[in-house]
Amino acid sequence: MDALDDALQKAGAEAFVAYGTSEDATLRYLTSFRTSDPIIYLKRIGEQGTIIVPAMEVHRAGIESPCSVMSRADAGFFTILKEEPDPLKATARVIADLADGDILLPPEFPFGLAMEIMSLRPVSVEKDALTTLRAVKSRQEMDQIRRVQHATEDAMNRAISMIQRSEPVHDHLVTPEGEALTSEMVRYEIHSALLRHGCRGMDTIVASGEETADVHLRGSGPITADAPIIIDIFPQDEETGYFADMTRTVVRGEAAPEIREMHATVSDAQILAFSLIRDGADGSAIYQAVASHFRDAGYETEPNGFVHSLGHGVGLEVHESPGLNMRGSPLVAGNIITIEPGLYYPGIGGVRIEDLGAVTKDGFDRFTNFPEIFCI
Amino acid sequence: MDALDDALQKAGAEAFVAYGTSEDATLRYLTSFRTSDPIIYLKRIGEQGTIIVPAMEVHRAGIESPCSVMSRADAGFFTILKEEPDPLKATARVIADLADGDILLPPEFPFGLAMEIMSLRPVSVEKDALTTLRAVKSRQEMDQIRRVQHATEDAMNRAISMIQRSEPVHDHLVTPEGEALTSEMVRYEIHSALLRHGCRGMDTIVASGEETADVHLRGSGPITADAPIIIDIFPQDEETGYFADMTRTVVRGEAAPEIREMHATVSDAQILAFSLIRDGADGSAIYQAVASHFRDAGYETEPNGFVHSLGHGVGLEVHESPGLNMRGSPLVAGNIITIEPGLYYPGIGGVRIEDLGAVTKDGFDRFTNFPEIFCI
Known part of the structure; x- marks a missing residue:
């Protein structure tokens, strides 16, 4: 995971964020969590990383994943949803709030969500670190x-x-x-x-x-x-x-x-x-x-x-x-x-x-x- | 497919572009082509859409997909690669050249490639048309x-x-x-x-x-x-x-x-x-x-x-x-x-x-x- 820390440092970013299901090999690599519904993964320098999952998945995620686990409710998703009913924009706000600074995204990150995040925080693309790490x-x-x-x-x-x-x-x-x-x-x-x-x-x-x-x-x-x-x-x-x-x-x-x-x-x-x-x-x-x-x-x-x-x-x-x-x-x-x-x-x-x-x-x-x- | 034409018209875009493997349900829906290597799908108003595949896949794609089929070579990929050795940037150039105008991308389009395309053409996100169509x-x-x-x-x-x-x-x-x-x-x-x-x-x-x-x-x-x-x-x-x-x-x-x-x-x-x-x-x-x-x-x-x-x-x-x-x-x-x-x-x-x-x-x-x- 040092490679990801180096990439964060190099990009001057606060947090690396991935989003997807376990069909996404990078997300599966980082989280070891199996899910057919998309989850957020967020990691700062020196941390193992946190996954944000539906409340009903918190217990299972704790068993399957070495990451810290947070429910969407605890990440503020439902509070934000009251002001911002578009779930895509609300997800972007959850990510922006948790990152609390510049964000680094993998190349396969979904473009629609990335655009919403970009309206809230500076974003850059992490090109090689994970590919090299996984190789x-x-x-x-x-x-x-x-x-x-x-x-x-x-x-x-x-x-x-x-x-x-x-x-x-x-x-x-x-x-x-x-x-x-x-x-x-x-x-x-x-x-x-x-x-x-x-x-x-x-x-x-x-x-x-x-x-x-x-x-x-x-x-x-x-x-x-x-x-x-x-x-x-x-x-x-x-x-x-x-x-x-x-x-x-x-x-x-x-x-x-x-x-x-x-x-x-x-x-x-x-x-x-x-x-x-x-x-x-x-x-x-x-x-x-x-x-x-x-x-x-x-x-x-x-x-x-x-x-x-x-x-x-x-x-x-x-x-x-x-x-x-x-x-x-x-x-x-x-x-x-x-x-x-x-x-x-x-x-x-x-x-x-x-x-x-x-x-x-x-x-x-x-x-x-x-x-x-x-x-x- | 009329829904996609309407979305193109509404966005004032020349072409809708998707990119991925057949693990991507939208791409499989649009192309009926099975591939574990990513392909480009490009569609203009009134057209069925074209897929751009490696030369070795052209024959099989013609059998499996109702789309028009073009090899990467015919799409100019290898010519561009001589000037632009980064395959991601070269792929973006192929897409920008073929679209020849504003581009509409689905929300799940990979962010890294989208950023490269954005440096060449105006890009917007297609939010609902395909989800509604597929539903x-x-x-x-x-x-x-x-x-x-x-x-x-x-x-x-x-x-x-x-x-x-x-x-x-x-x-x-x-x-x-x-x-x-x-x-x-x-x-x-x-x-x-x-x-x-x-x-x-x-x-x-x-x-x-x-x-x-x-x-x-x-x-x-x-x-x-x-x-x-x-x-x-x-x-x-x-x-x-x-x-x-x-x-x-x-x-x-x-x-x-x-x-x-x-x-x-x-x-x-x-x-x-x-x-x-x-x-x-x-x-x-x-x-x-x-x-x-x-x-x-x-x-x-x-x-x-x-x-x-x-x-x-x-x-x-x-x-x-x-x-x-x-x-x-x-x-x-x-x-x-x-x-x-x-x-x-x-x-x-x-x-x-x-x-x-x-x-x-x-x-x-x-x-x-x-x-x-x-x-x-």
């Missing part, structure tokens, strides 16, 4: 992410077993029970496995054949035989809010030589990236090294080919800082990142492999512990 | 919410059956297999049932005994016998993004007379509320009628008792407009709302019943089709 994980956060990764691997294992039990018949896969194996069936298997670990899958990708050329198509209908199947799982732990992220590309049946070649090149790209990761390394340099690797192997990277970033931070959001992309940012020990090179060509298909791990002083501590299977 | 559901939206409600009732039915199969032994419930029935076990049963319907449960409440006095405690450990068990399920359909919301309070074993009395009073409160709902009715008047009903029946409402609102809109958010609370707002035919009276007393426990339905011209079309069970 370096504590031991506890690492354990929580490892736990989700473990659940993800169990789900991946079940998905791949389900595909393995099915047989290629003509151009698609058929289950032992004689029905067409669909993306929906595999996705359900994955989500059931995740649920047993207390995790939720969302927008999980089980795409096959032509679909795989489109990076984020979730996939539907019968799964194609003798063609790439991309399985990309990025669940959230319901209890802690942390994510993991993992992708495998498999072929059930015969892989075409060009897909086999793509898979080998993507796998090599990942190994290359692993070798370059360490504290202080530049994310964009690693991205560029992988892009060069692809071009050297004869793969175009634009407009098709290696069309996305090489990787991203993972935490309370599935995509967070640092990014390993064209712009990049320096890697720091304690970052949890994925490395997910991929190649995509319409009419041919796509291949992606994604593993997760921690940046360390002199390397990469891979959390993913799952074989590099391909033809199954 | 009145189309026939299709109603069908989607009914579908989630149906899944919710299946899950509720399984939860209650599981509790019924367990027997009170001393102060807690024991399964036919002889182990203590826990909140976690019932929650897992609920989430599994929801998953089979393509829905995701989140923060589902299965609280018992003392826990029930705390409105939003999720509940954990062995379930108490002869005491209230609150089951509150509010899942989201993964495919459509719509929610439903439903609560039952049951007792397995013997209900204490005071809990029995509370349940009857809450049930009567709900029936009273149903009778008052119609197009044009005032949400706060219905809330006040229920509060009076409780006071007349001898139940204090502060600081404990009827501590939350009477109900809320449900759609792409589990809590949205209109609210049936102290401030209230007029109900309009086509609103989908829950009616959830409750009473909570520390040391005694809590009771809540929640049903969902549509406000109609002259009444309430209850979607919930589930018995008012209590002692089971």
Whole structure:
């Protein structure tokens, strides 16, 4: 939290204020409180921070959050509401009164409320401190992410077993029970496995054949035989809010030589990236090294080919800082990142492999512990 | 979408702009595009609106969204990035260039980006149009919410059956297999049932005994016998993004007379509320009628008792407009709302019943089709 104190000092502000539900990862990070109704978080230099919640949430907030807890009534909300019936303006007045000076807001703070606050107090935007703070994980956060990764691997294992039990018949896969194996069936298997670990899958990708050329198509209908199947799982732990992220590309049946070649090149790209990761390394340099690797192997990277970033931070959001992309940012020990090179060509298909791990002083501590299977 | 055109005209603005992922309900409403990376939505008067997405998402966006689709490259992002390396400032320039005039932003627009846009174009906040628009559901939206409600009732039915199969032994419930029935076990049963319907449960409440006095405690450990068990399920359909919301309070074993009395009073409160709902009715008047009903029946409402609102809109958010609370707002035919009276007393426990339905011209079309069970 020292980073936030430094930011307050630098901005010459009295208080840092956030506002939102626990869907807002920053707010969840700062408060550890789960709520589907928005709350106020307010912190001064040297303080842990206070959350302002409805009276009915005070007791639960005291249990869940390390922050000080204040009811809206005690913060003066209902008194102000008598003079100022617009709840947005009244909320702004509560914040202005409590801050009692200049206010620092995170970039994702809601604009409507910010405008009301600005009519009462000087306001500035805190750009980087929280992103940087959240990007370096504590031991506890690492354990929580490892736990989700473990659940993800169990789900991946079940998905791949389900595909393995099915047989290629003509151009698609058929289950032992004689029905067409669909993306929906595999996705359900994955989500059931995740649920047993207390995790939720969302927008999980089980795409096959032509679909795989489109990076984020979730996939539907019968799964194609003798063609790439991309399985990309990025669940959230319901209890802690942390994510993991993992992708495998498999072929059930015969892989075409060009897909086999793509898979080998993507796998090599990942190994290359692993070798370059360490504290202080530049994310964009690693991205560029992988892009060069692809071009050297004869793969175009634009407009098709290696069309996305090489990787991203993972935490309370599935995509967070640092990014390993064209712009990049320096890697720091304690970052949890994925490395997910991929190649995509319409009419041919796509291949992606994604593993997760921690940046360390002199390397990469891979959390993913799952074989590099391909033809199954 | 006429409402947004009217708002643009009223504000004298050229373009309405939203920015976010599909976690942002307004953005999902406007675009029907599912993305965990933020996109720009821009709309002028009379247009359907355009989304600006990474090149790799253009094809998928064309399939999923009724909006026009433009790549970031075509919107000039990468050209601007050469002069302006800060991606936030570059995004603001893309928006300012495309809008080519005054800009209208929704209240939840991220403040950091809004500030950058304000340095380039006059900006104003759109306060109500989208909230009002989203609060009145189309026939299709109603069908989607009914579908989630149906899944919710299946899950509720399984939860209650599981509790019924367990027997009170001393102060807690024991399964036919002889182990203590826990909140976690019932929650897992609920989430599994929801998953089979393509829905995701989140923060589902299965609280018992003392826990029930705390409105939003999720509940954990062995379930108490002869005491209230609150089951509150509010899942989201993964495919459509719509929610439903439903609560039952049951007792397995013997209900204490005071809990029995509370349940009857809450049930009567709900029936009273149903009778008052119609197009044009005032949400706060219905809330006040229920509060009076409780006071007349001898139940204090502060600081404990009827501590939350009477109900809320449900759609792409589990809590949205209109609210049936102290401030209230007029109900309009086509609103989908829950009616959830409750009473909570520390040391005694809590009771809540929640049903969902549509406000109609002259009444309430209850979607919930589930018995008012209590002692089971």
